[in-house]
Amino acid sequence: MKISFEQAALPEPEVIIRGDLADPRISELAAAVQKAAGASRLFLYRDEREYPHDFSEISWFETMDNRTIAHLGSEQYEAKYKLYELAEMGYRHGFVQINKSMLVNVRAVESVAAEFSGNYTAYLRDGKTRLTISRKYVKAFRNYVMEVG
Amino acid sequence: MKQKIINVAMHVIFAVGIGAIISTICMLCFNSDPVVRETLLNVAAWLVASALYGLISLIYDTDFLPLPALIAIHAGGCLAITLVTCWLLGYASLGGNFFLAIIPLFFVIYVVISVLVFWSEHKSAQEVNRRLK
Numbered sequence: 330m331k332i333s334f335e336q337a338a339l340p341e342p343e344v345i346i347r348g349d350l351a352d353p354r355i356s357e358l359a360a361a362v363q364k365a366a367g368a369s370r371l372f373l374y375r376d377e378r379e380y381p382h383d384f385s386e387i388s389w390f391e392t393m394d395n396r397t398i399a400h401l402g403s404e405q406y407e408a409k410y411k412l413y414e415l416a417e418m419g420y421r422h423g424f425v426q427i428n429k430s431m432l433v434n435v436r437a438v439e440s441v442a443a444e445f446s447g448n449y450t451a452y453l454r455d456g457k458t459r460l461t462i463s464r465k466y467v468k469a470f471r472n473y474v475m476e477v478g
Numbered sequence: 479m480k481q482k483i484i485n486v487a488m489h490v491i492f493a494v495g496i497g498a499i500i501s502t503i504c505m506l507c508f509n510s511d512p513v514v515r516e517t518l519l520n521v522a523a524w525l526v527a528s529a530l531y532g533l534i535s536l537i538y539d540t541d542f543l544p545l546p547a548l549i550a551i552h553a554g555g556c557l558a559i560t561l562v563t564c565w566l567l568g569y570a571s572l573g574g575n576f577f578l579a580i581i582p583l584f585f586v587i588y589v590v591i592s593v594l595v596f597w598s599e600h601k602s603a604q605e606v607n608r609r610l611k
Contacts, residue, residue: 428541429541435610438610439610440607440610441603441606441607441610442603443596443599443600443602443603445596446545447538447545447599449603463541464538464539464540464541465539465540465541470606471602471606474606474609474610475481475605475606475609
């Protein structure tokens with residue numbers, strides 16, 4: 330891989346990646362750059378194609394069979410990140426971990442209900458999705474909503 | 479405003495907890511009246527039991543056990559702590575009535591506290607919902 334640097338008078342640093350966009354090394358590089366830049370856009374994948382999406386468009390992430398799935402309305406895409414990486418990247422965009430395999434966008438949550446088990450159920454704004462906020466993560470979710478959300 | 483009131487209440491509750499522990503220890507150290515010492519020993523024993531109830535409640539922070547198992551472990555653990563504390567304090571002198579007196583009372587208090595905790599969670603969820611809107 331060839332790496333070049335170019336001096337330029339720009340208001341903010343610019344990163345251009347040239348090459349075969351299907352090359353997995355490019356995806357890894359793009360992911361690392363996005364993570365470092367704290368970008369609000371995320372590259373998601375479906376049918377071996379790449380789709381840039383804003384964090385705000387994503388309702389929730391879940392890990393399934395070692396893959397991380399992003400849910401945008403009724404559509405599903407794959408994200409090439411681990412859940413903990415998305416938790417770090419997505420925190421300032423409203424994402425909070427709600428159980429060991431899910432992150433939810435707080436802005437996509439319409440309401441919550443406490444269960445006798447100590448878990449909460451989160452009802453999303455799409456009117457049909459219900460997610461479980463497990464006991465272990467209830468406090469972090471509540472604190473995020475009350476202090477940041 | 480409500481958050482400030484809750485914050486003040488939490489500080490007061492925390493201070494009462496610390497104060498109860500410190501004052502009990504001080505009175506145990508400096509009070510020689512046998513009747514007062516007996517009472518203080520009871521208070522100290524129940525303070526220790528309360529700390530153990532708190533520790534066993536940490537089990538609810540885990541996700542690896544189903545709820546019925548958690549309740550069984552928690553209720554069983556709390557009952558064991560209660561019975562041992564009662565026994566150490568000499569309540570066993572009640573004779574055959576010991577278990578009959580302690581166990582029903584324990585479960586009544588356990589259910590009342592569980593309902594209060596659920597009610598508090600329900601109110602907390604309502605607070606979150608207000609914020610989400």
